[in-house]
Amino acid sequence: MYRNKLTLIVVAISLLTLSSCKKRLDDLLANPNVPTLDKADTDLYLNAAQLSFADFFGSLSNRGMEMTRTWNIGGSIYLNSYRPETFNGVWGTAYRSVLTQVNAMEPLARSQNRFFHLGIGQVMKAYVGMTLVDFFGDVPWKEAANPANSVINPKIDKGDVVYADCIGLLDSALANFAKTAASSPTNDLYYAGNKTRWITLAKTLKLKAHMTTRLVDANAGTKIAALVTGADLIDTEAEDFVFRYGTQLENPNSRHPKYNDCYRASGGVGIYISNYLAWEMVTEKGLIDPRTRYYFRRQINARNSQTISGQFAIPATALSCQGALSPGHYPANMAYCMAGDGYFGRDHGDPSGIPPDGQHRTAWGIYPAGGDFDALAVNTGASSTIQASIVTLTATPGARGAGIHPIWLSSFTHFLLAEATLALGNAGDASVLLETGVRQSITKVMSFPAAIGGTTNASFVPSATDVTNYVNAVLASYNAAATNTAKLNVVMKEYHIASFGNGVEPYNNYRRTGMPSNLQPMLNPQPGPFIRSVWYPTDHVTLNLNAKQKADNTVKVFWDNGSANCF
Numbered sequence: 001m002y003r004n005k006l007t008l009i010v011v012a013i014s015l016l017t018l019s020s021c022k023k024r025l026d027d028l029l030a031n032p033n034v035p036t037l038d039k040a041d042t043d044l045y046l047n048a049a050q051l052s053f054a055d056f057f058g059s060l061s062n063r064g065m066e067m068t069r070t071w072n073i074g075g076s077i078y079l080n081s082y083r084p085e086t087f088n089g090v091w092g093t094a095y096r097s098v099l100t101q102v103n104a105m106e107p108l109a110r111s112q113n114r115f116f117h118l119g120i121g122q123v124m125k126a127y128v129g130m131t132l133v134d135f136f137g138d139v140p141w142k143e144a145a146n147p148a149n150s151v152i153n154p155k156i157d158k159g160d161v162v163y164a165d166c167i168g169l170l171d172s173a174l175a176n177f178a179k180t181a182a183s184s185p186t187n188d189l190y191y192a193g194n195k196t197r198w199i200t201l202a203k204t205l206k207l208k209a210h211m212t213t214r215l216v217d218a219n220a221g222t223k224i225a226a227l228v229t230g231a232d233l234i235d236t237e238a239e240d241f242v243f244r245y246g247t248q249l250e251n252p253n254s255r256h257p258k259y260n261d262c263y264r265a266s267g268g269v270g271i272y273i274s275n276y277l278a279w280e281m282v283t284e285k286g287l288i289d290p291r292t293r294y295y296f297r298r299q300i301n302a303r304n305s306q307t308i309s310g311q312f313a314i315p316a317t318a319l320s321c322q323g324a325l326s327p328g329h330y331p332a333n334m335a336y337c338m339a340g341d342g343y344f345g346r347d348h349g350d351p352s353g354i355p356p357d358g359q360h361r362t363a364w365g366i367y368p369a370g371g372d373f374d375a376l377a378v379n380t381g382a383s384s385t386i387q388a389s390i391v392t393l394t395a396t397p398g399a400r401g402a403g404i405h406p407i408w409l410s411s412f413t414h415f416l417l418a419e420a421t422l423a424l425g426n427a428g429d430a431s432v433l434l435e436t437g438v439r440q441s442i443t444k445v446m447s448f449p450a451a452i453g454g455t456t457n458a459s460f461v462p463s464a465t466d467v468t469n470y471v472n473a474v475l476a477s478y479n480a481a482a483t484n485t486a487k488l489n490v491v492m493k494e495y496h497i498a499s500f501g502n503g504v505e506p507y508n509n510y511r512r513t514g515m516p517s518n519l520q521p522m523l524n525p526q527p528g529p530f531i532r533s534v535w536y537p538t539d540h541v542t543l544n545l546n547a548k549q550k551a552d553n554t555v556k557v558f559w560d561n562g563s564a565n566c567f
Helices: 002-027 042-067 084-111 115-136 159-177 195-212 220-230 257-262 275-282 383-388 410-424 430-452 464-480 484-498 504-513 538-543
Strands: 241-244 306-308 311-313 404-408
Touching: 042 084, 042 115, 042 241, 042 404, 042 504, 084 115, 084 538, 115 159, 115 195, 115 504, 159 195, 195 220, 195 404, 195 410, 195 504, 220 410, 275 484, 410 430, 410 484, 410 504, 430 464, 430 484, 464 484, 484 504
Parallel strands: none
Antiparallel strands: 241 404, 306 311
């Protein structure tokens, strides 16, 4: 009996001790990297959201560039070019990072009267919401990514509902920017604490939204006219909305992602420029686009290269299609295999494997990737002269990765306003807007090396005459166009070129207008229908009971009325 009582006492003490230990251990389970709301810091939330926002943009921008021929896409059939799991990462960045971070910050910012923080968060949230709709269509929104009211299976909201809510968020941001804030953000990664710039951005994103949805909104022209009358849109380079990368190699690697891909000891890895974009800039107009040497940095292996009639030839082991006839379904004079002197990329939908071509591929240049300015001589007819100008891509050449994500540039605004004039009948001179957009794009690109501490070679920097000749060629094409539709095609061609580094806008523009109308076809003559929206991510479809995968990639987002011929 005594032994039984003693046993009970020992068990009771043990349970009490374990309970006490468990409580102390539970107290230690707080993750310092994921603070609870009572210990959260508004500035830290905003910092995290800003970084996640850049990752979100970069990921979807890559997919948009691939589909619109400003970067190579490797799938030969549109339906199989991407898999649902391709989008798991960007989906997680949107919902688990940007939106969750902003939603968690909002009540703190309100309680602390940090209205500047709140407005920035709302602008980023609006951009993310609209871009999710642009790429995926209907998405979880109202019930999603709210840490204060977690819903395991958020319902799916219609795309037009999400868009309307995002435009409302931009209006709310403008109202918050107008309030007296208790403090400014300690680290504004985009506008360095300039609230006026954020106000201008919010209004410009409303312009972007109204132009994107103009096919399904009879009042789009009136809404756009009101924004133009307000005279507060991004229309100068100083107002550009960009994310700036650094030059640090490790802990962390802060360099532009394309720099990391292109500038390695082995040469370019896993990345090919678009032959079509290079052809647009080098061949199509009969003169060289002034931005070419800034966009592209050619590399030719001096030991293996040669010239044929003054042009570069790549070893067959690296580029087997040289000398072959252009596919029969290609338009006359369309780029095939390689564009111009040494611009070695790939055609749209080229599914070839990876040969030993790392020392031959054309790399992203100093703009926007912070790479190397192209000082490679061409058309000399002398191989030794050409090879003497080669600078290896090993080590850390150029601006060492100090590039940008061009999320919204002043040139984009002018191209959109030209579209509004031609397509909606809004007031304005579309030719002037076109010229302004082209000149602003060229100026930004040519001044970029100095802005980031990069260098150029004076012998290859385009002259003022070169720039004028290019602009005059564009305007001549515009003036020769017989209809507003043909004129808009010229505008969209220049917008396409100017958007290098941004795939979100070209993808939207192409589905809305079908322009540029002469995009390079898929290398496969039967690639299936164009991707009108991308697959829902595997994570979304398998983990959210309200989610359902779309039948295929022909499902249109709400603002795409299908009038544009996309191929």
